[in-house]
Amino acid sequence: MTTAQILVTLGSIVLAALLALLMIPVLVWLERRVCGLIQDRPGPNRTNVFGFRLGGVVQSFADVVKLVTKEEYIPDHIRYGRWIFLLAPMITFASALLAFMVIPFADTVQVDGAALRIQGLPVSYGILWYLAIGSVGILGMVFGGWLSHNKYSLLGALRAAAQMISYELALGLGIISMILTYDTIDFNAMVQWQSGTFWGFIPAWGLFIQPFAAVIIIIALFVETNRAPFSVAEGESEIVAGFFTEYTAMKFAMYFMGEYVAMNTASAVIVTMFLGGYQLPWFSTAALLEHFRTVAGVLLLLVPVVMTLFILWMRRNNRVRLTLSTDGGRGRETRILTGVLIGTTLLIEAILLWLLLEPAGSIGASVAVPLLQIVIFVVKLMLVNLFIILIRWTLPRFRYDQVQVLGWRYLLPAALANLFVTSIIVAGVGS
Amino acid sequence: MIEILETSLFALLALGVLTGGLMILLARRPATHAMGFFIALLSVAGLFALLHQSFLFFAQVLVSVGGVVIVTLIMILTVNLREADLPPEPHQTRWLIGAAVIIAPLSLLLYQTLTTLGDAFPPVSDTFGGTRSLGTLLFHDGVLPFEILSVLLLTAMVGAIIIGKKEQSYDRES
Numbered sequence: 001m002t003t004a005q006i007l008v009t010l011g012s013i014v015l016a017a018l019l020a021l022l023m024i025p026v027l028v029w030l031e032r033r034v035c036g037l038i039q040d041r042p043g044p045n046r047t048n049v050f051g052f053r054l055g056g057v058v059q060s061f062a063d064v065v066k067l068v069t070k071e072e073y074i075p076d077h078i079r080y081g082r083w084i085f086l087l088a089p090m091i092t093f094a095s096a097l098l099a100f101m102v103i104p105f106a107d108t109v110q111v112d113g114a115a116l117r118i119q120g121l122p123v124s125y126g127i128l129w130y131l132a133i134g135s136v137g138i139l140g141m142v143f144g145g146w147l148s149h150n151k152y153s154l155l156g157a158l159r160a161a162a163q164m165i166s167y168e169l170a171l172g173l174g175i176i177s178m179i180l181t182y183d184t185i186d187f188n189a190m191v192q193w194q195s196g197t198f199w200g201f202i203p204a205w206g207l208f209i210q211p212f213a214a215v216i217i218i219i220a221l222f223v224e225t226n227r228a229p230f231s232v233a234e235g236e237s238e239i240v241a242g243f244f245t246e247y248t249a250m251k252f253a254m255y256f257m258g259e260y261v262a263m264n265t266a267s268a269v270i271v272t273m274f275l276g277g278y279q280l281p282w283f284s285t286a287a288l289l290e291h292f293r294t295v296a297g298v299l300l301l302l303v304p305v306v307m308t309l310f311i312l313w314m315r316r317n318n319r320v321r322l323t324l325s326t327d328g329g330r331g332r333e334t335r336i337l338t339g340v341l342i343g344t345t346l347l348i349e350a351i352l353l354w355l356l357l358e359p360a361g362s363i364g365a366s367v368a369v370p371l372l373q374i375v376i377f378v379v380k381l382m383l384v385n386l387f388i389i390l391i392r393w394t395l396p397r398f399r400y401d402q403v404q405v406l407g408w409r410y411l412l413p414a415a416l417a418n419l420f421v422t423s424i425i426v427a428g429v430g431s
Numbered sequence: 432m433i434e435i436l437e438t439s440l441f442a443l444l445a446l447g448v449l450t451g452g453l454m455i456l457l458a459r460r461p462a463t464h465a466m467g468f469f470i471a472l473l474s475v476a477g478l479f480a481l482l483h484q485s486f487l488f489f490a491q492v493l494v495s496v497g498g499v500v501i502v503t504l505i506m507i508l509t510v511n512l513r514e515a516d517l518p519p520e521p522h523q524t525r526w527l528i529g530a531a532v533i534i535a536p537l538s539l540l541l542y543q544t545l546t547t548l549g550d551a552f553p554p555v556s557d558t559f560g561g562t563r564s565l566g567t568l569l570f571h572d573g574v575l576p577f578e579i580l581s582v583l584l585l586t587a588m589v590g591a592i593i594i595g596k597k598e599q600s601y602d603r604e605s
Contacts, residue, residue: 080460080462081460081462081463084462084463084466087466123485125485125489125562128485128489128493128562129489131489131493132488132489132492132493132496132497133492135492135493135496135497135498136473136492136496136497138497138501139469139496139497139500139501139504142501142504143462143465143466143504146462146465146504146508147462154508157508158505158508158509161501161504161505162505164501165498165501165502168497185562
């Protein structure tokens with residue numbers, strides 16, 4: 001391997017790890033702010049480091065510090081199996097993190113004659129990996145709930161396991177119909193398949209080809225993330241907190257972070273399978289490379305407009321008390337952030353200008369296109385995450401038996417019927 | 432360098448399989464048994480991955496680790512066996528010694544087989560065990576036995592449901 005290849009490989013691994021781990025505080029923050037928005041209150045926005053609040057993201061880091069410095073406490077009644085009790089959250093967290101590693105963030109890059117995948121684990125069987133590793137995470141929950149020696153924890157663990165089994169079927173059948181449609185198990189090939197259009201104007205996304213399978217898989221993935229409205233494994237009103245009742249400090253944080261990583265992974269799978277992944281709609285990677293100067297020109301005009309709107313929005317909203325006109329000397333952060341954002345805009349503009357002046361087919365475009373695709377992927381990922389969070393805070397929880405009925409009586413037959421129809425259509429078109 | 436890495440990985444995974452097996456045999460608590468089961472199955476999956484058998488790896492993780500272990504756990508938790516519920520096992524030591532004597536020649540045979548069997552098979556091609564080649568094999572060359580097997584599995588499932596079903600009031604009336 002040449003130096004450039006090693007750099008690209010290492011870069012994609014670091015990117016995958018960052019996208020999985022740095023997303024946790026951001027998602028926690030987003031969850032709280034969206035929850036606040038829906039419940040008509042500001043949400044966390046006062047914690048600061050030297051006056052920097054960043055809209056409240058600092059609160060998530062404060063929580064991390066709190067959890068790390070908390071006392072590691074193992075309840076006295078856990079007489080045996082303490083090592084499994086400690087190991088269980090790690091299983092959940094590790095499997096959630098590993099499942100994220102096969103998501104492609106950009107199209108394959110040609111570096112010194114070799115096509116390199118921009119994903120943490122450069123394998124061609126992404127969907128199988130996601131299904132396999134994702135199903136291990138539930139074991140951590142079951143072991144944790146069992147070894148807590150607590151009836152509520154045990155009930156939560158059993159519920160988690162039962163729920164997983166009932167929805168894994170619908171999820172698997174739905175994914176099989178998508179595999180039949182795309183004729184591949186490779187996430188990257190799925191995204192490439194979605195780069196075309198129907199009738200010239202609808203992007204050929206999985207969502208428009210298989211809307212039925214999309215609904216089934218998205219519901220099943222919601223259940224797999226174990227969040228409301230399907231959070232039967234953790235019901236405050238019924239079983240205290242569920243399988244992690246006895247967990248404290250970092251052990252609890254492992255479960256907590258695992259849940260957010262799993263949610264992020266589910267969003268990434270939804271983006272990759274149904275929303276065209278890293279593709280800009282109507283622009284395949286080849287088209288992007290070919291018309292890169294046009295794209296760069298459009299971006300050159302678009303970036304300042306978006307940034308100006310963002311700065312105006314930030315200046316209006318970056319206050320502790322929205323009703324106060326003066327904020328008691330807290331305007332310093334807004335001023336500095338405005339400067340930083342203007343500086344960033346100027347930097348991006350300068351890079352885009354430099355790309356515009358470069359001749360076509362140079363090294364600049366082949367570096368900039370993957371970067372652009374990564375940005376598109378992250379934007380789509382955040383939008384789907386926001387959608388999942390909005391669903392959580394708007395819908396009421398399902399009762400346990402309702403969740404089971406939905407899984408077995410509605411989703412499973414629907415997924416089977418969908419698979420049947422898909423196979424007939426694929427066989428009919430193929431022959 | 433790569434070879435040393437592969438050997439040490441193999442040693443780690445083999446150790447995992449053995450530890451898991453020993454835990455299942457020797458542990459006193461069902462929780463430790465389950466953990467041993469999990470470790471053993473996961474290590475076997477790792478061994479498949481070490482041999483570049485991607486499909487076997489996924490089948491192992493998906494079916495054995497994700498499915499079988501979960502179902503076993505649910506079974507252990509719902510049945511909730513106590514020591515008193517188990518049948519008595521008198522003369523445990525005598526049984527152990529007797530079994531060891533009977534198995535000793537067999538293990539010699541097993542050793543012979545394992546040491547010589549590797550040379551009897553030709554080295555496999557690169558695509559061996561890949562998802563695509565296995566799919567072609569199952570659904571193209573061997574589709575009839577595969578389908579018959581699936582019918583057999585369906586029969587077994589229906590049988591299990593009928594045996595496991597509680598007798599309902601409407602069953603008796605008719």
